[in-house]
Amino acid sequence: MTYAFYFDSQFCTGCKACQIACKDKNNLPPGVLWRRVYEISGGGWERQGEAWTTDVFAYNLTLACNHCEHPVCAGVCPTQAYSKREDGLVLLDASKCLGCQ
Incomplete structure (x- = not known):
């Protein structure tokens, strides 16, 4: 069995808690x-005759470790701070981490 982090963007307010x-x-x-929270937004307004139309959008996205089957980060880490447990969790030893991620 492997673990995952479920994220439903419909409920994210971008509070970064x-x-x-x-x-x-x-x-x-x-x-x-x-873990990082990003606000993704774009689009704009366009006048079409007397009316305005929009394709404006905005949503929040949280990114963190995906606990990959073959974590590339573990292979390239200069301090070998990453390890993978038998249950699939990818761990980072903060005492070894330089913060270069």
């Missing part, structure tokens, strides 16, 4: 984030 909780739980130094 998950990002802060991860940083706090793992006692990460300034500038190092293992």
Whole structure:
């Protein structure tokens, strides 16, 4: 069995509480984030005669470790801070991490 992190963007308000909780739980130094929340937005307004149409969109996206079957990050980490457990979880040893991610 392997684990996963389920994220439903319909309920995300972009508050970044998950990002802060991860940083706090793992006692990460300034500038190092293992979870990031991004706001994706775009589009615009267009006048068509007397009416305006829009294709404006905005949503939040949270990114973190995907616990890959073959984690490339573990192979390229200069300090070997990553390890993979038998149950599939990819772990990062903060005491070895330089924060170059």
